[in-house]
Amino acid sequence: MATRVLRSVGKGLNQAIKGVRGNQHVSVTIRSLSATPSKNGEDSWFKSLFVRKVDPRKAAHSHLLAKKEDHNLYKIQFHNVKPECLEAYNKLCEEVLPSIHSDPQYTCELVGTWNTWYGEQDQAVHLWRYRGGYPALTDVMSKLKKNKEFTDFRKARGQMLLSRRNQLLLEFSFWNEPLPRPGPNIYELRSYQLRPGTMIEWGNYWARAIELRQENQEAVGGFFSQIGSLYMVHHLWAYKDLQSREDTRNSAWKHEGWDEAVYYTVPLIQHMESRIMIPTKASPLK
Numbered sequence: 001m002a003t004r005v006l007r008s009v010g011k012g013l014n015q016a017i018k019g020v021r022g023n024q025h026v027s028v029t030i031r032s033l034s035a036t037p038s039k040n041g042e043d044s045w046f047k048s049l050f051v052r053k054v055d056p057r058k059a060a061h062s063h064l065l066a067k068k069e070d071h072n073l074y075k076i077q078f079h080n081v082k083p084e085c086l087e088a089y090n091k092l093c094e095e096v097l098p099s100i101h102s103d104p105q106y107t108c109e110l111v112g113t114w115n116t117w118y119g120e121q122d123q124a125v126h127l128w129r130y131r132g133g134y135p136a137l138t139d140v141m142s143k144l145k146k147n148k149e150f151t152d153f154r155k156a157r158g159q160m161l162l163s164r165r166n167q168l169l170l171e172f173s174f175w176n177e178p179l180p181r182p183g184p185n186i187y188e189l190r191s192y193q194l195r196p197g198t199m200i201e202w203g204n205y206w207a208r209a210i211e212l213r214q215e216n217q218e219a220v221g222g223f224f225s226q227i228g229s230l231y232m233v234h235h236l237w238a239y240k241d242l243q244s245r246e247d248t249r250n251s252a253w254k255h256e257g258w259d260e261a262v263y264y265t266v267p268l269i270q271h272m273e274s275r276i277m278i279p280t281k282a283s284p285l286k
Contacts, residue, residue: 065172065203065224071133072177074111074169074223076234077126085160086122090115092160093124094282096153101284105143107136111178111221112236112285114187114277125189125277127178127236137168167228174207175222178236183286185238186276187220188245192233193271199224199231202268209261216248220285238285242276 081089093113101110109129116123130136144150171177194202206222213219218237225232239245252258279286 065170065199071131072171073130073133073137073226074171075128075130075137075166076169076223077124077128077164077166078120079124079126079157079164080120080162081122081124082160082162083122086115086124089124089157089160090280092153092156093126094280096149097126098282100144100150106140107132108140110282110284112187113280113283115280117186117276117278119273119275119277123275124280125275129178165228167225167232169223169225169234172203172206172222172224174203174210176219178221178285180284181220181238181286183279184240185286186241186245186278187285188237188239189275189277190235190237191273191275192235192269193229194231194233194268195270196231198268199233202233202265205261205265208257209265212252212255212258212261215251216244218248 079089097110097113100106100108107130109131111127111129113124113126116125130140132139192202210219210222216239218239220236220238221234222236223234225234237245239248
């Protein structure tokens with residue numbers, strides 16, 4: 001079908017060129033083919049050869065893609081630590097973070113805490129879950145400001161850091177909820193900066209693709225940003241080791257539909273990054 005249409009376009013171009021030679025007059029029909037909608041409101045047939053349609057949406061993508069039954073909010077923290085302080089930093093976090101996690105007055109849970117092994121060096125990554133959304137986050141932050149142990153912890157931690165940043169995230173409705181798991185494992189955090197306006201399309205493809213990545217229980221969690229760097233997606237995976245990661249990723253190509261998911265989602269990405277991370281002693285994800 002596409003071949004016949006393109007041949008027809010080529011024939012029309014040849015006729016237009018002959019018209020230029022004959023009377024120096026060319027119709028503007030070619031422009032209308034590629035840019036003007038037809039009378040019934042559909043995209044032009046020429047444009048439809050190259051553009052994949054996405055259904056229009058009339059709600060925020062956070063309402064369409066996120067889990068609604070539990071209203072979880074996540075915070076991911078990236079701390080770049082002075083190289084000479086990494087061991088002391090880890091020890092400090094092991095003393096304080098689990099106590100916050102286990103204290104019932106704080107409606108938050110430490111999902112995982114890691115050091116980056118491959119990627120940015122001397123970096124710590126922490127993932128927190130707030131059950132109850134933004135009100136839970138606000139309540140926890142308010143209480144922690146009055147906690148002397150935590151304020152002392154922040155002061156000591158600040159002297160060990162080069163920089164830090166965070167993001168507030170929601171979890172995709174079709175992804176696994178990250179739950180504690182035994183180890184030892186390595187974790188891969190794959191982060192994607194998407195082109196603005198493409199989050200719904202990304203979600204449509206990954207809602208199907210994630211079913212093809214459950215064979216070795218490697219899927220841990222999938223998130224998209226709400227505050228911080230926007231149109232950012234994070235996929236968290238667990239593997240026994242680097243070779244297991246390689247084998248598991250290669251086996252995905254044997255499943256029908258995986259190639260299509262990759263083919264159509266790659267053009268949505270502006271930038272992507274992979275971190276291989278090692279859990280610290282305090283991490284519930286071992």
